[in-house]
Amino acid sequence: xxxxxxxxxxxxxxxxxxxxxxxxxxxxxxxxxxxxxxxxxxxxxxxxxxxxxxxxxxxxxxxxxxxxxxxxxxxxxxxxxxxxxxxxxxxxxxxxxxxxxxxxxxxxxxx
Amino acid sequence: xxxxxxxxxxxxxxxxxxxxxxxxxxxxxxxxxxxxxxxxxxxxxxxxxxxxxxxxxxxxxxxxxxxxxxxxxxxxxxxxxxxxxxxxxxxxxxxxxxxxxxxxxxxxxxx
Numbered sequence: 001x002x003x004x005x006x007x008x009x010x011x012x013x014x015x016x017x018x019x020x021x022x023x024x025x026x027x028x029x030x031x032x033x034x035x036x037x038x039x040x041x042x043x044x045x046x047x048x049x050x051x052x053x054x055x056x057x058x059x060x061x062x063x064x065x066x067x068x069x070x071x072x073x074x075x076x077x078x079x080x081x082x083x084x085x086x087x088x089x090x091x092x093x094x095x096x097x098x099x100x101x102x103x104x105x106x107x108x109x110x111x
Numbered sequence: 112x113x114x115x116x117x118x119x120x121x122x123x124x125x126x127x128x129x130x131x132x133x134x135x136x137x138x139x140x141x142x143x144x145x146x147x148x149x150x151x152x153x154x155x156x157x158x159x160x161x162x163x164x165x166x167x168x169x170x171x172x173x174x175x176x177x178x179x180x181x182x183x184x185x186x187x188x189x190x191x192x193x194x195x196x197x198x199x200x201x202x203x204x205x206x207x208x209x210x211x212x213x214x215x216x217x218x219x220x221x222x
Contacts, residue, residue, distance in 0.1 A: 032209045043202055043213035044154070087154070091209055098144055098167065099211055103153035 003027060004102035006088050012108045017078050021105045023088030024070045032091035033064055035073050037084045038104065044087055047073075078109045115214035117203050123220045129191040132217045135184055136205030144211060145178055145188050146202040154202070160186065193221045 006023045013019045025033075033050035048055065050062040050071050061074040071088055088102035116135040124130050136143045144159040158168040163180045171178070175194070180186040190197055198220050204211040 034210070043215050045213070046210055049210070098142075098156050098159045100156070101146075101154040 002102075003100045004088055004090050006102040006105045008103060008105060010106040010108050012110060013078055014110055015078060015080060017109075018074065018076045019078055019107065020072055020074045021086055021088075021107075022070055022072050023102050023105075024068075025088075025090045025100075026069070027090070027092050028066075028069060030069075030090045030092045033062075033071050034089040034091075034099070035060075035062055035071075036087040036089055036101070038087055039084045044101075047086070075107075078107075080109050080111060083107055083109045115203055115205050115212055117201075117214035117217050119217060120215065121218045121220075123222065124193055126194055126221055127192045128221075129189065130193045130197075130219060130221075132188040132201050132203075132219070134186045134188070134203030134214060136186070136203070137207075137212060138184065140205035140207045140212075142206045142211075143180060143186050144204040144206070145186070146204065146213075147199045148202060148216075149199045157188070190219075193219075195221045197221050 004025050035047040036044040037047045038044040048057050048062055050064045052064050054063040059076045063072045085104040085106045087104045090100050118133045141162050145157040146154050148154045157170045158178045159166055160180045176190055178188045200216045200218050202213050202216045204213045
């Protein structure tokens with residue numbers, strides 16, 4: 001089983017739609033959680049951290065469910081510029097600092 | 112700050128040749144990571160350093176791969192000899208705290 005699993009998509013949605021991605025992680029000791037965004041042929045960039053209480057940044061809302069070991073990202077009022085691959089990222093802070101990436105969910109927002 | 116700087120951006124080489132990829136992390140960051148990305152396997156961690164010391168190289172695929180970090184501002188990833196299956200995008204990332212920042216990557220093609 002992969003450490004971090006995501007639905008690869010693609011999710012094809014019209015502009016203005018609300019779209020949600022989920023991600024599950026296997027290690028219950030995982031400490032930190034993030035969503036990264038990767039545009040085609042570019043490097044991954046940090047979109048937002050995910051906190052236990054849930055957090056919002058403009059049109060983006062991230063939530064964490066430790067009991068079920070999943071993370072979600074909600075995008076409201078989607079824009080064409082939101083089209084990208086969204087990577088779920090987990091850090092298991094048990095002496096190993098590196099981030100573990102999911103394979104990503106591709107989003108295509110259509111006019 | 113200019114961010115994480117990688118060179119070269121693109122490299123095309125013949126099978127059997129030595130390839131050296133270079134990375135300059137963000138000043139002040141104490142962790143440096145080398146990742147490889149392919150369509151089939153996504154983003155894979157190869158090796159990471161803390162304060163210039165290699166911490167975990169379990170992701171290095173085989174002895175043909177080696178990485179060094181002689182000082183806080185420079186790291187190399189070397190492949191010798193290169194093989195066609197090494198073709199991928201190689202990312203360097205650095206972090207201070209949980210959040211990692213990526214360079215633009217080196218797209219390696221081995222023919």
